[in-house]
Amino acid sequence: MTDAHAPETPVGVDRGTVAASAPVAGAEPLLLTQARSQWWDVWDQFRSHKGAMAGAVLFLLILAVVVFGPYIWPLDPTETAIRSRNQSLSWAHPLGTDQLGRDVFARMIQGGRVSLAVGLTAMGLSLVLGTLIGVLAGYFRRLDGPLMRLTDLFLALPLLPLLLVMVLLFREPLTAAFGIETGIFILIVSAIGITSWMQTARIVRGDVLALKEHEFVLAARSIGTPARRIVTRHVLPNVLSPIMVSATLGIATAIITESALSFLGLGFPPDFPTWGRLLNDGVPYLELYPGRAFWPGLAISLVVLSINYVGDGLRDALDPRIRGR
């Protein structure tokens, strides 16, 4: 399955799902009578969704700033300058400086890198876990009971003590193995991923349960298609919509959870800026310098909003019944 025809390879959707949907969306060139690939239809439909296009542009813009910002913006996010602290907006410091005189814009860029990376990766992880468990539970009746009880178990677990235990157990070995930054990143991502897949699993299971009673699944069985290919060919593409929705919501949750973790001292070290930490740092100064909490909050909201719209557009574009209408 080549992605050559997929100019808008879905951002933030786990690759398994996309790959599974590809043959279904008709990417197999053997069946084309026109020279046109089905992915162009998807792109056309996506393009006609104004919200999705705006969301995609905004998201790519934020992504570009965050990725290339450090190479263009000269100020160091961790350099303190006590004399120029708490400045308001100026050309030298577009978003002002904080209580230690660090440039807020540079910190936003640096924080955005971490937050987006954590958000996207954790969302991907929880999506893969949730989809896997949901599909297995929904499709194989024998696994349904055990897997759903496992889901209930995770839902019932108090998250903070669990995270605390995870951090205590794995922080040292991970930082020793991968260095402080990567180690903590892996820890946070897996912590968030492991504790947030349950909603997806439940939604997917419900949809799979309904879907597997459809006659086309029975038809595939009568052809002799083995269960694993029924799942990838017939079930997964049809549960794409709920997966997409929980994916877009999952990013926001992951960014917020990361900030909560950092706030509790379980996440990245204090001098390490993330959007969540910037937000929390800004809260005590809310009355004097509201901008300090406003900018990271705005960034998180914009990212979540744009991803929501992109997800909405992608869902429509990937559904042949909606496409072309």
Next chain:
Amino acid sequence: MTRPLVEVRDLKMHFPIYSGLFRRQVGAVKAVDGVSFDILEGETLGLVGESGCGKSTCGRAVLRLYDITGGEIVIDGRAIGSDPWERLRSMRPTMQMVFQDPQASLNPRMTLGAIIGEPLVEHTKMSRAERRARVEELINQVGLNRAFVNRYPHEFSGGQRQRIGIARALALNPKFIVCDEPIAALDVSIQAQVVNLLEELQDRLGLTYLFISHDLSMVRHIADRVAVMYLGKVVELAPRDALYSDPLHPYTKALLSAVPEPDPALAGQKRDRIVLQGDVPSPANPPAGCNFCTRCPNVMEVCHRIDPAFLEVAPGHWTACHLHDPDHRGTLEAGPDDTDNENAGRPARRKTPVTGANSQQGDLT
């Protein structure tokens, strides 16, 4: 042309009912309860009955889409009644199915080409070009346009969708196709097209059909022999003309008397219509004795006690009714046959019905 392609013996498909705190099995829905029939190569067996009598379950069980509760199925000389799922895979190309709801039986996210090509992907090692050629051939065969190959199911009308379903069933050159009410979801003009297509394909490819329907006139049109089901059992099995002109079982009589008369001049003076009273009993709790005894207009005392055996009362004409069982016909005069009564009264359900397949064949061919 005379050997039975499909032999079904005492097929049972019971769905367990779980209930209570510990989800214990408290009973079973006997959707199909001891059905036997043969289908000769190249013929069409019509399977009729009212809603919920187990027709579709029977059709699916014959293809082993379910794990059957009991009985044996022999298709093309191979017994598949108890084969595990994986071993059946090699058998699948021989037997295919056309489904009732053409909307639901096509994956909305697959193109026409992918849908028809799926059996080829699963069972052949064709290259893409070969597969594409075969798909186009199939599309032509069922009377669709080759240019539709990249379209999605929702872009087609009901009749066209059913043609897609038929093309998919034909992809692997099957010998035996179960048509599970293929025309029930279509309007009348399209029904005729689809049925004609099925007949044409049968002539051309020598297919064998199990044609499930509740439409008696359509079955009369397409079937060579007809089996009538009631509450999980076949109550009558006969060559088409014999069944329609001379129904033996009271249920068949009632069914046929309910067929509307198209001629308005005759409609008023139609022969006495048999109106059945009451509802079909639950298949989870069928009555003792004959399944039809609760509604039968000719019910006798013996019907409440003994399940009638499935007997050949005329060449090729089988029925399960005490009225036509010499042992019980008129229980009043059955005095000397008491020993047989006791035999039949055992819980054992029925004799093997189709042992006289030869006589059926003689009748048909």
